[in-house]
Amino acid sequence: MSLLEVKDLHKSFGGIVALKGAHLSLGEREILGLIGPNGAGKTSLFNCLTGQYRPEKGSVRLAGGPELVGLRPDQITRQGLARTFQNIRLFPKMRVIENVLVGFDCRPAYGFWSALVRTQTFINHEKQLLAEAFELLELVGLRPSANLIAEALPYADQRRLEIARALATKPRVLLLDEPAAGMNPSETASLDQLIIKIRDRLGLGVLLIEHDMKLVMNLCDQVVVMDQGAVIAQGVPEEVQKDPKVISAYLGVVADA
């Protein structure tokens, strides 16, 4: 039984076809790497999954949940699909911990009036959220920076904060769009540890786009390869590496043998 099931997604922008029948499936507690050359449609696929784009055709389902295609991004997040962005999109002028607190917004909570009157519900709820937010920051290693303004964080920490913020929505599947982009090797290595820790601790499925092949091959249980809007291979890393279709997508084919 797979946790996330994506079938036959189609998306085009005018005459440009970004996705033609993309499909994948992600198991419970699985880390799935999504790779492919530039322009293969990886980020388009992400945007379709999370509702930023509306695919023309296809289906996205979380196990036991409703059809996600056609829902708004915030509704999809509430269903348990949370993402980070390729180019960091934090709330730069808010404190680090507030960025995480915003992620809690999708949970049922107190209303407008109890915030005004500061009812006991409000106070208890805020305390609870704060405790959870500190725990999440602890998990990604940002506990000491909790009260910094987010834009003051070093680059790699900003990426970690994005992950913590996504986790605050209590997702079942975490989508990471190039989490290691712009990181140096030691930062990448600790990110590797972090993703595994998150998977083990919280029992999530993780889908990640990544160009850093070392990271992908170390980390992922399964790899999906995309080219020109379609999935051309799925399998364990060692297998995929040898697949002739994958090699030709990355390196091109010899014109005439």
Add this chain to the structure above:
Amino acid sequence: MGELKKSLAAALWFAFLAFPLVGVRADFIEKTVSWRWLNLLWVALGAGILSYVWRLLLAQKNKPQAEWTYTQFAMPSIGAQALTHPWSLALMAMALLVMPMLTNQYQTSILITAMMYIVLGLGLNIVVGMAGLLDLGYVAFYATGAYVYGMLNLYWDWGFWAALPVAGLLAALLGTLLGIPVLRLRGDYLAIVTLGFGEIIRLVLENSENITHGPAGIANLPKPELLWTKLDFDQQNLYLYYLIFALMALAMLTNRRLQNSRMGRAWLALRENELAAQAMGIDLTKTKLAAFATGAFWAGIVGVFFAAKSSYINPASFSFHESAIILSIVVLGGMGSVLGVVLAAVLLILLPEYLRFLQEYRMVIFGVLMVLTMIFKPDGLVPNARPYYLKEPDESA
């Protein structure tokens, strides 16, 4: 000495700028032109000294601190901390409360105006400062409040207190209705549409003569009633003063509380990055409409107060100029900052009053001060400081 040179340049530049204003006097009757070089010298000297002192202070401030840590980096300024300390707040409140007994009616009345603009600024602070929705038609809700009271009184003889909540809620409703068509707009586009909306409301009020009395306006609106007592003129004024003081305190409290709740965080997130906010599960529609409605509510409330205070309203009081002033209050004060709005409103409303002795230079000085503020404090007078979050020890309840 580079600093001295820069100050010299500033002095020359100011003298050059001020030349047409203070350096030449053309007498059109006598047909003579007199040159007033001495004036220019004073301007240059003043600008030069000010600029030099400013630079010295700046250099002082930028000196590296011995124990510089991350947390200090994000600290609100010492001035802001001192001002928001409970004791100083209590002191200021006390001062404001006894003020009308010590001063004359003129002072009381300009303080009333200043406090009205504080409340208006706090309302717009929610929409522009927190949620980042640039609204240039805020005056529309102010007008709505005033006219709701005007018409309820004109046709059904409603009093101030009955009209107050109704007008607030109707303004909030109008805010929501305006919000719906502009949900997808941001930044400049939103600004243009709201600007248009503000003008539409004013024009509708001006042209529906058989309902609103058009440009002639509605007169003889009663002042707020205090139970069944009859107040004389001075007492009325005092009553208005304490009323707006209470409204201001309430507005400050709600602003502050909302800002540090999940509503406020959602608004800030919206301002900071709409796409990410939505990806974090924030319902953009609800959040934006809540901002518009809450902001408009306060404008409606102040609208009623304004109508009761001046006992006469006409559409000319609700021109774009008002929106511009309220927006300046929010921007000058610092987006999202409650203390900033208060300071900026006080400056923007009281300064032109207290500068009257400068006569025709009044607005020039005013303009210069505003430009200087924006150059040296681009984040506003009191940039919005977010609270600190501490983890409580687990054993405490």
